Amino acid sequence: xxxxxxxxxxxxxxxxxxxxxxxxxxxxxxxxxxxxxxxxxxxxxxxxxxxxxxxxxxxxxxxxxxxxxxxxxxxxxxxxxxxxxxxxxxxxxxxxxxxxxxxxxxxxxxxxxxxxxxxxxxxxxxxxxxxxxxxxxxxxxxxxxxxxxxxxxxxxxxxxxxxxxxxxxxxxxxxxxxxxxxxxxxxx
Ligand SMILES: [Zn+2]
Numbered sequence: 764x765x766x767x768x769x770x771x772x773x774x775x776x777x778x779x780x781x782x783x784x785x786x787x788x789x790x791x792x793x794x795x796x797x798x799x800x801x802x803x804x805x806x807x808x809x810x811x812x813x814x815x816x817x818x819x820x821x822x823x824x825x826x827x828x829x830x831x832x833x834x835x836x837x838x839x840x841x842x843x844x845x846x847x848x849x850x851x852x853x854x855x856x857x858x859x860x861x862x863x864x865x866x867x868x869x870x871x872x873x874x875x876x877x878x879x880x881x882x883x884x885x886x887x888x889x890x891x892x893x894x895x896x897x898x899x900x901x902x903x904x905x906x907x908x909x910x911x912x913x914x915x916x917x918x919x920x921x922x923x924x925x926x927x928x929x930x931x932x933x934x935x936x937x938x939x940x941x942x943x944x945x946x947x948x949x950x951x
Contacts, residue, residue: 791813793811793813827855827857828855828857830855830868831854831855832939832941834870835935835939835941835945835946836935836941836945838935839870840870840871840873840910840933840946841855841868841870841871842854842868842869842870842871842906842910843855843856843857843866843867844866844869845859845861845864845865846864846866847859847864847865848862848864850907851869851905851906851907851908852906853871853902853906853909854908871903871906871910873932873933874930874932874951875901875902875903875930875931876902876903876928876929876930876931877899877900877901877902877914877927877929877931878899878900878901878909878927879899879900879927880897880898880899880900880914880926880927881897882895882896882898882922883895883896883897895919895920896913896919897913897914897915897917897919898911898912898913898914899911899912899913899926899931899948901931901948912933912943912946912947912948913944913947913948914926914931914947914949915934915947915949916949916950917950929950929951930950930951931948931949931951932948932949932951933946933947933948934946934947934949
């Protein structure tokens with residue numbers, strides 16, 4: 764309905780006393796909240812419990828590890844090598860853990876060998892529905908550290924020590940999530 768005189772916006776103008784905050788329609792609505800006439804009874808009041816959806820945008824930076832994840836998205840497994848002592852890491856490292864010098868990136872072969880494995884019957888919430896699954900540490904000749912990953916294509920319910928030393932090939936998810944799980948291994 765049109766009104767001849769518009770209401771003034773609810774805000775403080777110069778040289779004016781503060782006005783009330785704007786009232787919105789999105790407050791919490793509770794029904795039947797009892798309130799005693801005798802205030803002495805308030806201490807016995809049951810707590811008011813509210814339920815409401817909660818959502819956050821979680822922003823996480825990979826920082827100087829970013830090239831590793833860009834590699835996974837492009838079907839490449841990247842390791843790092845110390846520019847001074849030559850120590851080779853199967854993981855992203857900006858600086859050498861041994862001598863502290865800067866590291867360079869290099870491409871790891873896509874075929875490695877199982878150094879050891881474990882069958883997981885429990886996991887964090889994200890992986891719980893996939894249990895049991897097999898985790899492996901992958902080794903490469905001339906690379907000084909190991910790479911933790913999933914082994915697919917073996918039966919977790921029939922683990923075998925013959926898996927140790929087995930050649931495995933890296934596979935990459937076509938739809939990258941930019942997570943370490945973008946890569947997994949299968950028997951080569
Ligand atoms: Zn070094």
